Amino acid sequence: xxxxxxxxxxxxxxxxxxxxxxxxxxxxxxxxxxxxxxxxxxxxxxxxxxxxxxxxxxxxxxxxxxxxxxxxxxxxxxxxxxxxxxxxxxxxxxxxxxxxxxxxxxxxxxxxxxxxxxxxxxxxxxxxxxxxxxxxxxxxxxxxxxxxxxxxxxxxxxxxxxxxxxxxxxxxxxxxxxxxxxxxxxxxxxxxxxxxxxxxxxxxxxxxxxxxxxxxxxxxxxxxxxxxxxxxxxxxxxxxxxxxxxxxxxx
Numbered sequence: 001x002x003x004x005x006x007x008x009x010x011x012x013x014x015x016x017x018x019x020x021x022x023x024x025x026x027x028x029x030x031x032x033x034x035x036x037x038x039x040x041x042x043x044x045x046x047x048x049x050x051x052x053x054x055x056x057x058x059x060x061x062x063x064x065x066x067x068x069x070x071x072x073x074x075x076x077x078x079x080x081x082x083x084x085x086x087x088x089x090x091x092x093x094x095x096x097x098x099x100x101x102x103x104x105x106x107x108x109x110x111x112x113x114x115x116x117x118x119x120x121x122x123x124x125x126x127x128x129x130x131x132x133x134x135x136x137x138x139x140x141x142x143x144x145x146x147x148x149x150x151x152x153x154x155x156x157x158x159x160x161x162x163x164x165x166x167x168x169x170x171x172x173x174x175x176x177x178x179x180x181x182x183x184x185x186x187x188x189x190x191x192x193x194x195x196x197x198x199x200x201x202x203x204x205x206x207x208x209x210x211x212x213x214x215x216x217x218x219x220x221x222x223x224x225x226x227x228x229x230x231x232x233x234x235x236x237x238x239x240x241x242x243x244x245x246x247x248x249x250x251x
Contacts, residue, residue, distance in 0.1 A: 006141070007031045009077050009084040009125075011064065011117070012091030014039025016195055017147060019046055020220035021088060021227060022057075028228075031056040033077040033084060035091065037063050056081070064091055064117035065109060074124040083132055086231070087125045089118035089169070090147045096199055097160050107161040114165035118146055119172060126180050143231060144180075146173050146188040147223075150244035153190070170240055177238030185237040187230045192244020193217030213246025 008025050012018035013034035019042060022032050032050060034057060036043040043059050050057040058080045062069035077084050093113050095106050122144055129142055149166045151159065170188060177186035194217060196205040209217040226241055242248060 005029045006085040007033065007077070007082050008086040008088060009033040009035065009060075009073065009121075010088045010090055011035040011073075011121070012039075013046060014041075014043035017191070017220055017223060018088075018090040021090065021224055022046055023049055024221075024224040025086075025227075026050040026053060026055040026057065029055075030086070031081055033058050033060055033081050035060045035062060035073060037061065037091075065112040067116075067120065070117045070120050071124055073121060074128050078128060083128055084125070085129075085142045087121060087144045088147070088227070089121060089144070091117070092147070094159070094162055094197060094199070096158065097162075098157050099160055102160060110161045110165045111168075114162065115168040115172070118169055119176075122172075122176050122180075122186070126184055129183065142184045144176065144184060144186040145227060145230060146170075146186070148173070148188045148190040148240060150190045150192040150242050150248045153242065153248035154250075173240060174238045181237060185230075185234075187236060187238070188240040189223055189226050189230075190240050190242040190244070191218050191223060192242075192247040194220060194223065208247075209245065211247075211250070212244060213249050216245045217247075218243040218245065 005028060008030045010018050010022045013022040014036035022034050026032050034043050034046055047057050060073055060076055062073055064070055093110055097106055146169050148170045151163055152167045152170045173186055173188040180186060193208045196202060222243055230236060
């Protein structure tokens, strides 16, 4: 374990990218507030790994479709672990639809979890920092990192409502950065193929990676290295870094 860095609240920490980021940050000395909803088994395994390393971790359960459960996450983290100085909005749902198959319930769920919850958490995060009366120099080290998707750069009609939710989060990354400067920096990472999705076979995932401009996708380790780059780069805000092997550049 490295020297303590601060407190990171990560949504969707019980599986996939969120799990990897939480564990990697813990190894770097961060205390972790691991949000989950249905992935209780995964978040318990995460906690065990972090505790084995000698790290500090709590779990926070919340249904991100429910505003009444989303809004208290920051204050609950502050009560149980301390005031976070890093918020990573990683939780996401990924349902396949097109305009012709659009269903109100699916649309609302993806907008609530992928877009509205990150916005509400960002607002609560900023309010908590402002109310804490911490020295402004410490405030300037606070960060929000949104996990979006390369498909916001290269539109197509599939995954219709998911894409709209990620486009909204991508735009919000810029406007929230404008709103919260200079005390909080806000950036995004837009991955391409990282891990096999629920909609793919292993062969389909491998073919997707091979078909990118560079013939490869990205990895959870690269995403973590990009998180570290964002945290270390004090002049960076309002930007999206795309990690997709050039997938969005194919023509």
